[in-house]
Amino acid sequence: MSTAPPRRWDIFCRVIDNYGDIGVSWRLARQLAHEHGAAVRLWVDQLPVLRALCPEVDVNAAVQSVQGVRVLPYAEGADYPPPADVVIDAFGGGLPPAYIAQMAASAVKPLWIVLEYLSAESWVREHHGLPSPHPQTGLPRYFYFPGVAPGSGGVLREADLLARRDAFCATEDAGAGVNDLRAWWSARGFDDVPADAITLSLFAYPHAPWRELFSACEQGASPVVAAIPEGPLAAAIREACRLGQSRRVQTGNLELRFVPFVPQLDYDTLLWASDINFVRGEDSFVRAQWAGQPFVWHIYSQAEAAHEVKLRAFLDVFGEVLPADSARVVRNLWLAWNGVAAAPPLASAWPEFLACRQAQRQGLRLWREKLLELGDLAGNLQHFCSGLVAKK
Ligand code: TRH
Numbered sequence: 001m002s003t004a005p006p007r008r009w010d011i012f013c014r015v016i017d018n019y020g021d022i023g024v025s026w027r028l029a030r031q032l033a034h035e036h037g038a039a040v041r042l043w044v045d046q047l048p049v050l051r052a053l054c055p056e057v058d059v060n061a062a063v064q065s066v067q068g069v070r071v072l073p074y075a076e077g078a079d080y081p082p083p084a085d086v087v088i089d090a091f092g093g094g095l096p097p098a099y100i101a102q103m104a105a106s107a108v109k110p111l112w113i114v115l116e117y118l119s120a121e122s123w124v125r126e127h128h129g130l131p132s133p134h135p136q137t138g139l140p141r142y143f144y145f146p147g148v149a150p151g152s153g154g155v156l157r158e159a160d161l162l163a164r165r166d167a168f169c170a171t172e173d174a175g176a177g178v179n180d181l182r183a184w185w186s187a188r189g190f191d192d193v194p195a196d197a198i199t200l201s202l203f204a205y206p207h208a209p210w211r212e213l214f215s216a217c218e219q220g221a222s223p224v225v226a227a228i229p230e231g232p233l234a235a236a237i238r239e240a241c242r243l244g245q246s247r248r249v250q251t252g253n254l255e256l257r258f259v260p261f262v263p264q265l266d267y268d269t270l271l272w273a274s275d276i277n278f279v280r281g282e283d284s285f286v287r288a289q290w291a292g293q294p295f296v297w298h299i300y301s302q303a304e305a306a307h308e309v310k311l312r313a314f315l316d317v318f319g320e321v322l323p324a325d326s327a328r329v330v331r332n333l334w335l336a337w338n339g340v341a342a343a344p345p346l347a348s349a350w351p352e353f354l355a356c357r358q359a360q361r362q363g364l365r366l367w368r369e370k371l372l373e374l375g376d377l378a379g380n381l382q383h384f385c386s387g388l389v390a391k392k
Contacts, residue, residue, distance in 0.1 A: 005386040006085035006111065008039045012074055014093035015046040020300070022050050023264065023283035025090045026069075027156050028115075031378040033068040035159050038382075041084065043074035053264040083110045086385050090115050104137040108392075111385055112141035118148075118155065118282050120314040125151030129384060144384065146282075146377050148289075149317055153381060154374035155286045161268070162368070165290065168272045184273060188259055190248065197223040197255075198354065201274040203284055204298040206236035208337060212346040218252030220351065225255045227270065234258050275357070278337075292368060294330075294353070294360040296337050308340055321370065322363040326356040 009032055013025035022044060032038040044050055051057040056066050064071050080099040083106055089095055092114050095103075103110050112134060128145040146153050182192045193199055204210070210233070217224040228234045237256070243249055249256045262270065267284070271277050271291035279288040280298040288295035297314070299307045315334060319327035333353040335343035343349075374380075 004389075005036070005382060006389050007037070008084035009086045009088065010041050010043065010084040010099075010110075011088040011090060012043045012093065012095050012099075013045070013090040014074060015044065015049045016091070016093070018281060019049060019053060020281035020283050021091055021093070022046070023053060023281075024115075024156065025088075026050060026053055026264065027158075027283065028088070028378055028381075029069045030067055031156065031158055031376075032382070035378065036382050039070075039084075040068075041070040041072055043072050045074040047071075047073070052261060055263055082106065085389070086111045086113060088113050088115050091117060100134070100137060100139070103139055109139055111388055112139050113381070113385070114141065114143050115381075116143055116145045118146040118286070119310055120148050120317050121310060122149075122313070125149070128152050140388070142384075142388070144381060148314070148371060148374070150374065152374065153384075154377050155289070155371060156283075156378060157290060157371070157376040159376075161290055165268065165272055165292070168269065169292070184269065190257055193225050194223055197225045198276065199274045200224060200226040200276045200278060201270050202226045202228045202233070202278045203231075204233055204278050204280050204337075205301070206232045207301075207339070208233065208278075208298050209339060209346055210237060211240075213337075213350065214251070214254055214256075216347050216350040217254040220253050220354070222354075223253050223255070225257060227257050227259045227274065229259055229261045229270075231261055289364070289367060289371065292361065292364045294357050294364075296334055296353075299338055308338070311335075311338055311340070318363075318367065321366040323359050326359040326363065329353055329356050330360065 011025050011029050013022050015021050025042060025044070029040045029042040033040045047057060047059040050071070051059055054066060057071065058064055062073065074096065076096055078096065078098065080096065080102055083099065083103045087095065087103065087110050089112065103112070124145045124147050127143055128147065128151060130143050132141050132143055133139065134141045144153050146155055148155065185192055202210075217226070228237065238244065241249070247258045268287055268291065271287055271293065275293060277288045277291060277293055277295040278298065279285045279295055281300050285297050297311070299311045301307050311334065315331050319331065322330060329349070329352045332344045333346070333349040336346040336349045
């Protein structure tokens with residue numbers, strides 16, 4: 001019987017769309033390698049998508065080591081080396097049949113973990129960690145659910161994340177960080193942000209009701225500066241407003257700044273430096289929670305409006321750390337931003353949201369404590385797998 005924690009990990013990621021699948025897989029891979037001394041291979045089917053998050057990646061390399069992780073191509077018909085101790089099937093995208101055959105032929109069967117999507121729904125507690133042996137081979141397979149409530153796998157958080165975030169925000173509060181912010185904007189070719197402006201980072205899917213948001217900001221009492229990362233939303237705004245390739249546009253009290261899509265390691269800084277963060281999908285949504293600034297989630301749409309159930313489930317648990325009135329205001333804006341039928345108009349939800357930013361920041365400090373109590377996803381996963389290996 002072996003009790004040593006599993007050291008060799010294979011993570012298989014098929015990019016369905018956008019950046020979330022690889023965003024989570026890459027973050028997990030790095031953390032397992034850096035903080036748990038694991039030998040990690042990340043198998044990914046779309047290297048250019050990983051490259052957007054990590055510019056060091058060579059899209060033409062068959063095998064490469066990047067930030068302590070071996071990155072390899074995930075291809076259906078390819079040959080695979082002997083499997084690792086733990087195999088992560090990211091978001092249930094599936095494993096290549098040739099690799100499964102190798103797993104089945106191994107003397108010591110690897111652990112197969114299906115890493116699921118994050119959800120705050122209560123059923124997660126009953127399904128998290130359950131065994132579900134692979135029907136064709138009988139290989140041991142388990143479902144693992146990230147989550148924000150006890151009984152789930154928690155969310156990803158690097159060991160030094162909060163110290164880095166707190167150091168950045170402390171210098172901001174003391175005024176010293178102004179230089180960092182100035183440098184951030186000037187490195188991207190922009191003037192400094194006016195001192196009285198509310199800054200937004202705006203990462204959302206193109207179908208978000210951005211016109212309503214912009215119109216509320218244009219007419220608002222305070223100047224607003226919105227940083228919009230290049231991508232489908234920026235393209236949709238440019239096209240609809242006939243902005244051509246302009247990088248900066250002033251309209252009423254709103255200034256739009258189109259900023260480059262930054263490497264994943266830099267994205268946190270944008271969140272920390274913004275007064276309000278609009279985020280989407282899964283990974284940016286989690287990073288906004290750790291950033292601790294008021295945020296608005298544009299959830300990934302699913303068939304039959306399944307995402308609305310997920311959205312409301314999160315709002316229910318998140319609302320517990322907010323005063324009742326602020327919880328109502330946050331819910332209203334999030335439902336409006338997600339186009340939920342019968343949501344109040346964004347025009348009225350937005351100023352109310354702005355007015356309770358302080359209460360939201362306080363609530364987010366409590367939220368952070370709650371998330372910390374869950375441990376972090378990579379550490380929890382390591383612990384879970386070590387336990388299973390010890391039982392073998
Ligand atoms: O890109 P997303 O919408 O990704 C996904 C996928 O669509 C997936 O199929 C879906 O199931 C899932 O959402 C729920 O959103 P997400 O998860 O926030 O991923 C974005 C990643 O991009 C995240 O790791 C942060 C990173 N990022 C940068 O590195 N630089 C940037 O400038 C920005 C804006 C984001």
